[in-house]
Every structure is written in structure tokens, then in C-alpha cells.
Amino acid sequence: MSVESASIGSISCGEIARAVERIGRRVHQTPVLTSKTLDERCGGRLFLKCENFQRVGAFKFRGAMNAILQLSDAEKASGAITHSSGNHAQAVALAGKTTGVKTCVVMPSTAPAVKRAATEGYGAVVVECEPTLAARERTVADLIAREGYTLIHPFDDWRVIAGQGTAAWELLDQADPLDLIVVPVGGGGLLAGTALAVEAKSPRTRVIGAEPAAADDARRSLSAGTIIPSGDPLTVADGLRTSLGKRPYSIISRLVNTIATATDREILDAMRFVWERFKIVVEPSAAVPIAAIINGSIPVQNLRVGVIVSGGNIDLDPFFAGLIHKWVESNA
Amino acid sequence: MSVESASIGSISCGEIARAVERIGRRVHQTPVLTSKTLDERCGGRLFLKCENFQRVGAFKFRGAMNAILQLSDAEKASGAITHSSGNHAQAVALAGKTTGVKTCVVMPSTAPAVKRAATEGYGAVVVECEPTLAARERTVADLIAREGYTLIHPFDDWRVIAGQGTAAWELLDQADPLDLIVVPVGGGGLLAGTALAVEAKSPRTRVIGAEPAAADDARRSLSAGTIIPSGDPLTVADGLRTSLGKRPYSIISRLVNTIATATDREILDAMRFVWERFKIVVEPSAAVPIAAIINGSIPVQNLRVGVIVSGGNIDLDPFFAGLIHKWVESNA
Numbered sequence: 074m075s076v077e078s079a080s081i082g083s084i085s086c087g088e089i090a091r092a093v094e095r096i097g098r099r100v101h102q103t104p105v106l107t108s109k110t111l112d113e114r115c116g117g118r119l120f121l122k123c124e125n126f127q128r129v130g131a132f133k134f135r136g137a138m139n140a141i142l143q144l145s146d147a148e149k150a151s152g153a154i155t156h157s158s159g160n161h162a163q164a165v166a167l168a169g170k171t172t173g174v175k176t177c178v179v180m181p182s183t184a185p186a187v188k189r190a191a192t193e194g195y196g197a198v199v200v201e202c203e204p205t206l207a208a209r210e211r212t213v214a215d216l217i218a219r220e221g222y223t224l225i226h227p228f229d230d231w232r233v234i235a236g237q238g239t240a241a242w243e244l245l246d247q248a249d250p251l252d253l254i255v256v257p258v259g260g261g262g263l264l265a266g267t268a269l270a271v272e273a274k275s276p277r278t279r280v281i282g283a284e285p286a287a288a289d290d291a292r293r294s295l296s297a298g299t300i301i302p303s304g305d306p307l308t309v310a311d312g313l314r315t316s317l318g319k320r321p322y323s324i325i326s327r328l329v330n331t332i333a334t335a336t337d338r339e340i341l342d343a344m345r346f347v348w349e350r351f352k353i354v355v356e357p358s359a360a361v362p363i364a365a366i367i368n369g370s371i372p373v374q375n376l377r378v379g380v381i382v383s384g385g386n387i388d389l390d391p392f393f394a395g396l397i398h399k400w401v402e403s404n405a
Numbered sequence: 406m407s408v409e410s411a412s413i414g415s416i417s418c419g420e421i422a423r424a425v426e427r428i429g430r431r432v433h434q435t436p437v438l439t440s441k442t443l444d445e446r447c448g449g450r451l452f453l454k455c456e457n458f459q460r461v462g463a464f465k466f467r468g469a470m471n472a473i474l475q476l477s478d479a480e481k482a483s484g485a486i487t488h489s490s491g492n493h494a495q496a497v498a499l500a501g502k503t504t505g506v507k508t509c510v511v512m513p514s515t516a517p518a519v520k521r522a523a524t525e526g527y528g529a530v531v532v533e534c535e536p537t538l539a540a541r542e543r544t545v546a547d548l549i550a551r552e553g554y555t556l557i558h559p560f561d562d563w564r565v566i567a568g569q570g571t572a573a574w575e576l577l578d579q580a581d582p583l584d585l586i587v588v589p590v591g592g593g594g595l596l597a598g599t600a601l602a603v604e605a606k607s608p609r610t611r612v613i614g615a616e617p618a619a620a621d622d623a624r625r626s627l628s629a630g631t632i633i634p635s636g637d638p639l640t641v642a643d644g645l646r647t648s649l650g651k652r653p654y655s656i657i658s659r660l661v662n663t664i665a666t667a668t669d670r671e672i673l674d675a676m677r678f679v680w681e682r683f684k685i686v687v688e689p690s691a692a693v694p695i696a697a698i699i700n701g702s703i704p705v706q707n708l709r710v711g712v713i714v715s716g717g718n719i720d721l722d723p724f725f726a727g728l729i730h731k732w733v734e735s736n737a
Contacts, residue, residue, distance in 0.1 A: 125684040130684060341728075341729065345721060349686075352457040352685055352686040352687075353684055354680050354685065391728050392724040393677055394727055395727030396673075398723065
């Protein structure tokens, strides 16, 4: 074990079963959908685990709930803090609300007003900071020092990783046996949790990560054998811009061999395909695994393939503006 | 019995159970979804029967399949014909494809190319006609005379009405007991079938139709006690522009007391709410019942309310154009 991994600790794959027990009925057991058209298009049988139907519209609720339930009474009394402008923010806020734990979310001042409002709607205190990594870390550290909050990191946290693994655990019950499970990778919490769930429950199933070609830091990190930060990549899959965390990386580098990629064009095409054929709303990040299957980066011929559809939170403003515009025009 | 209804015949509510048997596993048993947020917003418990997940993306497949399975061998050999530029066109085409019956669909020359392509994709022969009622009826009559096709009318057909009733039949199994079932009404096939299903299976459940305020011919027809044609109304709920058919009207006028309405603004707001909160893609027509519940036209306080979400076929072009436009702009 390297010095680094010793300093961050680890969890065994048995922790996923404990997370399943712990979060129990506080999370939705989301459905698994299939489509003949998609299967014909890619040559395998795909099973879509619909975490867009999860509470707050994303798998992130699993990790947040698993973390918050493990706080000590003293920690619960002082509250939890996180930093996120995405799904994890709302996940921690709602997990806090349903367990009676106060929560604080540090968000960059550039975060969309709608995201801030949604997080506050779940009862969290939102604190703004400058949109830099340094400002965010300082703001979180200050608040922890002053208020005694406990940090629930979006992905670099063993409790969060174990919680995210419960989605694959359920999927393996719902669509057993699976040759392959493909999940999107940003910070790596979902991929690491999935790899642990598979190690515990179905060791013959392969786990593959999928990320935007424009933000392929996980692929490069696995090749290099060390974490390569992602810079500030531009991709429509905005949930996957993050660099890999140390804890997720320590699991992924041990259990995952392959990270596949898809271009933004392919991601948008796959997202549209899912909207049209499955009639479900998925966000761009959630379409990345399907894009990487359709573009051939992940061969699935004659395989049974689980896909975790990570979330469905997407700003519909431009969509409805386009619809209303078109309708007004066609009836002018 | 009036002269008119004598000339059109009738079916008993027992016909719905026979339709359920007949179409069996050829149709999807669609899921029922719920949302705490929607329930809190309207004060009742709503159960959404997701026919957007039905084959061809709409309940119309039920009626088309029930009709095509009742053709005689001679009729099957000669094929089936219908006129529609909407979901019924694809429903008849796919029902024909899966049963080996050739199909022909008469479409106005103004129908979107994508609808024509989808219908042809399911194997139907598409014949264009001028976009007038007279041209459509003449074209259909000519083709029947020449080719021996059997007509499967989109809603003024007992076999179709019975097939549409199977959605409510399933819903009553899935969400029993229900105080109320609300369905959209255009030509009236779904509403008439639903009323028959409820008469057979749950007579204490009330059935209410919902239509666009801009196309409220069903409401006016029920008030007047006779069918009032709809003219050519402008509404975003383009599946509901049709006038009531005689056969649906004969059932609806006997079993349904109330038709509620919603404005186009309310329909679009309800549609957006469903997309955002349920993460499912529904078409404007499918959002009309929910719009009429949210706007208070249908009181649901403390009631258990079934809603048939009729379909999810909507052109996503303006949606994705808006998304791509916004994304390019924000990264310019």
C-alpha cells in the first residue's frame, strides 16, 4: 500500500451491503428500462438504471444520505457542509432535511440562480464564494472552523462512495446476470462505488467508466498510473468536469481497466435518442455511457450491459423557449 | 335508444375485459408514477399512467392492436387503412407490422416529414392527400374501393374504443381504489373507453375529460346534448383538435358528466412541471388533465386520482436547437 493510500484509508466491498441496509427505503429503488430499438442499434442488451428518477433527480442522493446517516449525534447537532453547484448540493440539502440535520452549501457566485433556489428550497443555507478552487476551500474551511460543520465531500469521501455503489447493487438484483456495467466518471465516486458493488456481488461483471472526450482526465490518469487533474474542460456534460478524487482513484485504479470516451456531439445525439425512445429526461452527463456504447468505444455485441443513468437535472428554459417560439411562428 | 345510436351500434362494458385478453402481452403494461411535489401542489394523490412508455409512445397502440386482431382472415389479407398524421398512424402501422397485416395511412400533404417517415418506418404505405376533410374522405374511400382495405378509424370505431379502455383497466389494477380518473379528450376514443372500463370494474370512480380551452368542443357538446364540431382550433395540444366522434359521444354522453379545460399557457406549464419533476417526456395533449387539475377546474382535494398520460411524441428539434444554441453562446 502506498503512503498516499495509507493516508486516505479505504473501505472493503462489504461496505456497499451495509450502505444498502442503512439508506434502505429512504432512497427510491429506481426502475430499469430497456428498448428494443437501442438494443438493435448497438447489438447488446442494455439495462438502463434510471437514477434520473431518484430523489433530487440524481444518484447523488444515495451518497449524501449514506454519509449523513453516519454522522455522530454531536456532528448531526453541528450540521453538515459541502461545496457543489450541482446535484450533490441538492442531495446533501434534502438528506439533511429528511434527517433533521442542518446543512450548508458553498456555491460559486457564478452558479445559476435556479440551482441556488432549488438547494435553498430543500432547506440548506447557501454561502457564495468566488468561483475559484482556492476561494471555495477557504470558505469551507472558515465555515467549518466557525460553525463546527462536518464536510460531506461530493466524491472524495468513503461514505459517499459506498452510497453511490448502492445503485449498481440494486441494478445487479434487477438485471442479473450482467457482463458489463458502464457508468459516467467525473470525480469518480459513482465509478468507485460501482466497482466495489460489483466486486462484492458479481465479480465476473466488468466495470467501465465513460467520460467526455473533452474531459478525459480519468482515462489519462489510469494510463499514467497517477491522478492527472482535468484543468477546466469545456463539455456539455457539465457534471463530469471534475478531476478524479484520491479515494475514488485508489479504488478505480485497482478494479477498473477501461475508461471510454464520447465527443460532445455524440453525447447530445445519445441524449436525444434516450429522450425520444425511452421518453425520459436525462442530463448530458447521464448520456455519456450510452454515447460511448453507440460510438463503438465500448463493444457490447451479444452482451448484457447495465448502464447507470446518473441524473435528469437539466435546465429546460432553452427547451421551452424553443418550443413556444416555434409554436407562435407556425401559428402567426 | 335514438335512431342515431341505433345506426352506429354499441358495445357493453364487458368488451374492455375481452380487449385486455385479446391484446395481452402485445402491449406494454405501462408503469404508474407518483410525485410528492405534485400531490402537495394539488392536494390530492395523483397516479400517472404512463402511456408515453407504450409502444409507438402513445395509448393509441392499444386501440389499433385491438382492432387489427379482430379483422377476419379475408380482411387481414386485404389489409387495413386509416387516416391520421398523429400517433394513430404509427399505431396502425406497427400493429400491422407485428401481426403481418399490410397497412395504408392517408396523411395530409402538410404532415411533418418526420411523422411520415416514422409511419413508413413501421412498414405502412403512406398516401398523401390535400389537407381537407373532403379530400381525406375521398382518398380513403377510393383506396378502400380499389384495394379492399378495412378502415380502422382513429376513434369512431368500437374496436378502437375498447382497446383504449384497457389503459384505465390496468390503471385500476395498479392504483385501486381511485375516486377519479381524468383523461384528455379529442375525438373521444380514450374517454369513451375509459368510461366503459370504469363502468365494468369500478363504478364508484368518476371519469372526467380534459381538453384545451381553445378546443372545448367536447364540453360544449355535452352541454348542448349533441355533437358540436370543433372547427379548426389553434392549440398547442395538437392531438386534441378533433371533433367528437358519434360512437365515443354515445358513450360519453351516457357515462361522463364533466369536461374540464385548461389554457395553452397552463398546458405548457403543466407539461414542463411533468418533465422537471417526473423526468419523463410527455406531449402537450398528455399534460392537459394535469393542467386542469392544477388550475383548479378539477377539484382533487384528498382524492385518489388516476391520470392517463396519453403520449410522449413531441418534435425535439426546437428543444435541442435551443440547448445547442445556449451552450455555444455560453462557451463563446
